[in-house]
Amino acid sequence: MEAVRCFVTMCVATVVVALACSGGVAVDAAAAAAAAQELRRGFTAAHDRSSSQFEAVLSDPSGVFALGFLRVNSTMLDLAVLHLPSSFPLWRAIPDRPAQWGAPASLSFDGDLLLTDPASNKVTWSAAAAGDRVVLLNTSNLQIQTAASASSVVWQSFDTPSDTIVQGQNLTSAAALRTSDRRFAMRMGTNYFGLYIDPPLSSSSGVAAAMYWKHTALQAKAEIVAGGGATYARVEPDGYLAMYQKEGPPADVLSFDTFNHGVRSLRRMTLETDGNLRAYYYDNPQSRWVLDFTAITDPCSLPTTCGAYAVCVPPTGRCACLANATDGSGCAAAVAAAGGLCGRTGGEVGGLYWEVRRNRVEPANKELLPFENSPSAADCEARCARNCSCWGSVYSNGTGYCYFMDYPAQMMVEADERKVGYFKVRSLENPASGGGGGKAAGVKVALLVVGVTVVVVAAAFGAYRVWKRRCRTAAGDVRGQVGVDDERLSPGPYKNLGSFSSVELSSSFRR
Numbered sequence: 001m002e003a004v005r006c007f008v009t010m011c012v013a014t015v016v017v018a019l020a021c022s023g024g025v026a027v028d029a030a031a032a033a034a035a036a037q038e039l040r041r042g043f044t045a046a047h048d049r050s051s052s053q054f055e056a057v058l059s060d061p062s063g064v065f066a067l068g069f070l071r072v073n074s075t076m077l078d079l080a081v082l083h084l085p086s087s088f089p090l091w092r093a094i095p096d097r098p099a100q101w102g103a104p105a106s107l108s109f110d111g112d113l114l115l116t117d118p119a120s121n122k123v124t125w126s127a128a129a130a131g132d133r134v135v136l137l138n139t140s141n142l143q144i145q146t147a148a149s150a151s152s153v154v155w156q157s158f159d160t161p162s163d164t165i166v167q168g169q170n171l172t173s174a175a176a177l178r179t180s181d182r183r184f185a186m187r188m189g190t191n192y193f194g195l196y197i198d199p200p201l202s203s204s205s206g207v208a209a210a211m212y213w214k215h216t217a218l219q220a221k222a223e224i225v226a227g228g229g230a231t232y233a234r235v236e237p238d239g240y241l242a243m244y245q246k247e248g249p250p251a252d253v254l255s256f257d258t259f260n261h262g263v264r265s266l267r268r269m270t271l272e273t274d275g276n277l278r279a280y281y282y283d284n285p286q287s288r289w290v291l292d293f294t295a296i297t298d299p300c301s302l303p304t305t306c307g308a309y310a311v312c313v314p315p316t317g318r319c320a321c322l323a324n325a326t327d328g329s330g331c332a333a334a335v336a337a338a339g340g341l342c343g344r345t346g347g348e349v350g351g352l353y354w355e356v357r358r359n360r361v362e363p364a365n366k367e368l369l370p371f372e373n374s375p376s377a378a379d380c381e382a383r384c385a386r387n388c389s390c391w392g393s394v395y396s397n398g399t400g401y402c403y404f405m406d407y408p409a410q411m412m413v414e415a416d417e418r419k420v421g422y423f424k425v426r427s428l429e430n431p432a433s434g435g436g437g438g439k440a441a442g443v444k445v446a447l448l449v450v451g452v453t454v455v456v457v458a459a460a461f462g463a464y465r466v467w468k469r470r471c472r473t474a475a476g477d478v479r480g481q482v483g484v485d486d487e488r489l490s491p492g493p494y495k496n497l498g499s500f501s502s503v504e505l506s507s508s509f510r511r
């Protein structure tokens with residue numbers, strides 16, 4: 001008995017040590033380095049379900065990188081190129097319907113590289129290419145080449161990044177970095193790149209991608225010419241992200257902490273699951289990735305700090321709900337459903353969404369939002385209310401700007417009393433989001449009651465606000481003359497999104 005307990009304890013300890021030493025992914029580096037260095041037509045490798053975390057199939061000449069089966073999220077299987085010393089996946093296939101680690105899977109090459117589920121004989125992932133061999137370069141680039149010459153590359157993993165680019169890898173507008181849950185993306189624009197909250201795949205309509213960070217090429221440096229080809233970005237060995245339109249001097253440089261410090265080590269830039277973009281270099285003696293750049297340092301400007309329908313309080317990043325979920329589970333969930341935001345009655349509140357009004361809030365990304373000049377908060381609100389693709393508006397009583405959001409409220413931050421917000425809330429329990437049969441009917445009745453209550457409360461709140469505003473007018477007039485408007489002082493051009501050249505001037509937003 002005692003012996004059994006001791007044995008179990010030892011086993012647990014061994015497993016814990018193994019996991020701790022490998023940083024989560026246990027990789028047999030020797031086995032990985034012994035893997036093939038080239039796959040030819042007819043190659044097939046079956047996934048060994050008893051293996052622990054990573055099973056190498058193909059290795060690069062330096063033995064630093066390997067392609068193989070990777071266990072992700074504890075139960076799923078993916079195809080990945082790993083940086084072996086750190087077990088960090090630099091590239092992942094990320095199939096739409098990933099296979100289970102415990103299920104059989106095989107990787108084969110018949111001109112195209114295929115990840116297959118032999119049980120159902122279904123192809124889980126394919127490179128959609130036709131070549132003669134597969135090689136992994138010492139840059140971590142996985143290539144399918146034709147036999148004619150090494151330079152005839154028909155497919156390369158560098159063109160389909162997952163969440164990471166390594167140094168020397170071009171990020172073009174044809175590709176994007178995406179977090180593995182596909183919530184966030186980094187995309188190239190004409191003369192900028194941006195970070196976006198992508199709408200859920202399930203919502204085919206009604207929600208646009210929300211840009212929450214943008215880096216624009218400095219106009220002074222920019223040699224970007226319209227029609228001169230698409231821009232692309234690349235992490236350079238000297239410690240910066242460069243934006244190019246053609247090879248040669250970069251049009252723009254976003255420098256990292258070790259810029260020009262002579263650090264010669266593998267670098268990568270990763271869009272991480274918290275929505276932040278970070279750059280690292282690999283410190284070989286210490287065997288760890290060292291953080292070298294963070295795009296967003298203000299917690300309230302990061303979409304994951306508070307989530308949808310929440311208000312963030314700077315500088316701590318404390319969160320409060322803008323609108324509560326009906327089931328008491330926290331803030332209302334951002335749910336899109338077919339039918340837009342107009343309802344059957346064309347613009348009125350018809351049970352498709354609720355309206356929430358909040359003062360003292362503004363979008364952290366307001367410089368990136370479209371806006372119009374508006375005479376009043378009521379006018380601003382009305383413009384959003386009647387627009388089927390508008391999810392919310394914020395009126396700034398200081399500047400007369402009316403900002404519009406074409407996605408459910410995100411990254412709202414606490415602001416001064418001159419900011420007036422109006423938001424459309426569509427929650428999980430909303431009848432418009434579906435539900436089945438008789439149960440849905442019951443839910444509808446319940447929601448109708450809730451909805452009516454909300455409308456009554458909102459009406460009462462509106463009346464209260466009108467009353468309160470009247471009472472405040474005298475005091476407000478005095479404050480208005482004395483107070484200096486921060487927005488009037490802030491540089492105007494970047495707000496004038498109607499003009500393209502002024503957008504270029506916005507340069508490095510928040511940096």
Ligand SMILES: *[C@@H]1O[C@H](CO)[C@@H](O)[C@H](O)[C@H]1NC(C)=O
Binds near residue numbers: 062138139
């Ligand atoms: C990678 O391979 C190239 C030739 O293909 C070689 O010039 C270079 O030195 C190699 N780099 C490393 C780090 O092994």
Ligand SMILES: *[C@@H]1O[C@H](CO)[C@@H](O)[C@H](O)[C@H]1NC(C)=O
Binds near residue numbers: 158
């Ligand atoms: C990056 O783009 C440049 C210019 O198009 C090209 O010359 C270079 O080969 C590309 N690098 C890779 C690794 O694809």
Ligand SMILES: *[C@@H]1O[C@H](CO)[C@@H](O)[C@H](O)[C@H]1NC(C)=O
Binds near residue numbers: 181
């Ligand atoms: C990972 O697993 C968790 C819990 O099992 C699940 O909620 C999450 O969606 C999974 N993530 C991915 C990317 O599959």
Ligand SMILES: *[C@@H]1O[C@H](CO)[C@@H](O)[C@H](O)[C@H]1NC(C)=O
Binds near residue numbers: 324
């Ligand atoms: C949300 O719920 C919390 C706790 O139930 C409450 O304190 C808060 O006032 C509610 N917020 C809104 C906007 O209704």
Ligand SMILES: *[C@@H]1O[C@H](CO)[C@@H](O)[C@H](O)[C@H]1NC(C)=O
Binds near residue numbers: 370387404
């Ligand atoms: C409605 O809102 C969307 C997104 O904010 C905007 O692009 C569009 O121009 C607006 N339509 C009208 C008629 O104002």
Ligand SMILES: *[C@@H]1O[C@H](CO)[C@@H](O)[C@H](O)[C@H]1NC(C)=O
Binds near residue numbers: 420
């Ligand atoms: C906007 O400002 C004006 C003048 O400063 C004031 O009279 C008015 O009440 C304010 N409106 C709101 C909604 O705060």
